[in-house]
Amino acid sequence: MKHFAVERWIDFSRKLVGPEEALQMRKHLEAGCSECKDLAEWTARLVSCCANMGANEIPESATRTARAIFPVRVKERRRIPMRLPAGGFHAVLSAGKKD
Numbered sequence: 001m002k003h004f005a006v007e008r009w010i011d012f013s014r015k016l017v018g019p020e021e022a023l024q025m026r027k028h029l030e031a032g033c034s035e036c037k038d039l040a041e042w043t044a045r046l047v048s049c050c051a052n053m054g055a056n057e058i059p060e061s062a063t064r065t066a067r068a069i070f071p072v073r074v075k076e077r078r079r080i081p082m083r084l085p086a087g088g089f090h091a092v093l094s095a096g097k098k099d
């Protein structure tokens with residue numbers, strides 16, 4: 001029996017597989033594959049959990065507390081001096097010319 005990989009079950013749960021593949025996967029489950037049934041149930045719970053996470057709004061107080069605990073440190077960018085070749089850009093541009 002050919003099983004379906006976990007990423008196929010994730011796509012199945014997210015309704016991202018094509019109709020033909022979805023039909024084959026449903027038939028596979030109906031044939032009684034317990035290994036894929038466990039994966040399909042797990043991915044369905046995972047997709048449901050992830051969908052619900054986006055619906056929860058984070059309270060402003062929690063955001064402030066998190067920022068106090070983990071302050072954002074912006075690293076100052078190091079300035080790299082620009083170096084021009086001897087003769088400047090004109091020397092670079094005229095190097096490719098053949099007269």
Ligand SMILES: [Zn+2]
Nearest residue numbers: 003004033036
């Ligand atoms: Zn299977």
